[in-house]
Amino acid sequence: DTGVSQDPRHKITKRGQNVTFRCDPISEHNRLYWYRQTLGQGPEFLTYFQNEAQLEKSRLLSDRFSAERPKGSFSTLEIQRTEQGDSAMYLCASSRGLPEAFFGQGTRLTVV
Amino acid sequence: AQSVTQLDSQVPVFEEAPVELRCNYSSSVSVYLFWYVQYPNQGLQLLLKYLSGSTLVKGINGFEAEFNKSQTSFHLRKPSVHISDTAEYFCAVSPNSGGSNYKLTFGKGTLLTVNP
Numbered sequence: 001d002t003g004v005s006q007d008p009r010h011k012i013t014k015r016g017q018n019v020t021f022r023c024d025p026i027s028e029h030n031r032l033y034w035y036r037q038t039l040g041q042g043p044e045f046l047t048y049f050q051n052e053a054q055l056e057k058s059r060l061l062s063d064r065f066s067a068e069r070p071k072g073s074f075s076t077l078e079i080q081r082t083e084q085g086d087s088a089m090y091l092c093a094s095s096r097g098l099p100e101a102f103f104g105q106g107t108r109l110t111v112v
Numbered sequence: 113a114q115s116v117t118q119l120d121s122q123v124p125v126f127e128e129a130p131v132e133l134r135c136n137y138s139s140s141v142s143v144y145l146f147w148y149v150q151y152p153n154q155g156l157q158l159l160l161k162y163l164s165g166s167t168l169v170k171g172i173n174g175f176e177a178e179f180n181k182s183q184t185s186f187h188l189r190k191p192s193v194h195i196s197d198t199a200e201y202f203c204a205v206s207p208n209s210g211g212s213n214y215k216l217t218f219g220k221g222t223l224l225t226v227n228p
Contacts, residue, residue: 004155033215042116042202042218043156056213091155099144099163099206099214103155 002026004104006092012110013082020078021107025094032075033101034067036060037089046090049075082111114139114205118219125193126227133188133222135203143205145186146216147177150200159201162186173197198226 005024013019025032030051035043046065048056051072061067064082069075079086089108093101119134137143144163148156160171167179177188186203200221206214 006155031212031214035216040220042204042220043216045215045217048213048215050212056215093156093216095214097212099208100146100158100161101214101216102158103148105155108153 004092004094004102006090006104006107008107009105010108010110012112015084015111016081018078018080019082019109020076021090021092021109023075023077023092023094023104025073025075025092026096026102029094029096029102030072031095031097031101032069033093033095034075034077035091035093037091037106038087043089043091046077079109082109084111087111114141114143114207114217116203116205116217116219118201118203118222120222121220122223122225124225124227127195128192130191131189131193131197131224133201133203133224135186135188135219137184137186137203137205139184139205139207142208144208144214145177145179146204146206147171147175147186147188148202148204148218150202150221152199156202159188193224193226195226195228197224199224 032049034046037043049069064080089106093103095101147159162179203219204216
């Protein structure tokens with residue numbers, strides 16, 4: 001396994017700009033999760049894909065957030081019109097239908 | 113819905129001392145239980161998991177945890193810590209309700225600091 005890969009690792013953006021993050025799960029992992037972690041807190045669930053279908057979205061995922069997994073492989077998370085409150089670490093995890101999930105290194109977003 | 117409480121936000125210990133990081137959970141359904149470790153500016157690494165069977169589970173780096181259903185606890189222990197164990201530790205649960213979404217609910221974390 002090459003592990004879950006996230007890109008970029010760090011992103012600094014101005015308030016109001018759009019940003020997009022990418023996650024490449026472990027090969028053959030059909031389940032993919034996005035989490036958000038703010039400073040001093042544990043990660044919080046954002047959304048879940050099984051293959052290409054987005055099966056659950058948290059109430060944390062406002063209308064400015066959208067996630068896709070077009071071919072059931074990599075996934076993207078887009079934030080439109082970023083706000084300072086969006087500053088956080090965005091974590092992607094994948095699993096092969098088993099309860100344990102494997103996390104990527106995360107993308108740290110700073111909105112200035 | 114599930115919730116996780118990590119009772120200590122920070123635990124300082126000396127090298128080679130034993131340590132216990134406490135975790136309690138609440139859930140209306142059966143759950144799977146996990147401990148993850150996070151080093152600065154890194155993602156989360158799975159330390160150990162309880163899915164079923166023996167309530168004492170062993171993980172990587174010499175860590176172990178015991179599931180206590182009556183007390184809804186899953187405390188993490190290590191008999192002798194090293195400087196390299198300094199990190200943030202997260203307890204997490206996911207629902208065991210027959211669905212396919214094993215989304216994790218995390219505690220707020222415990223910062224373990226091992227001093228020489």
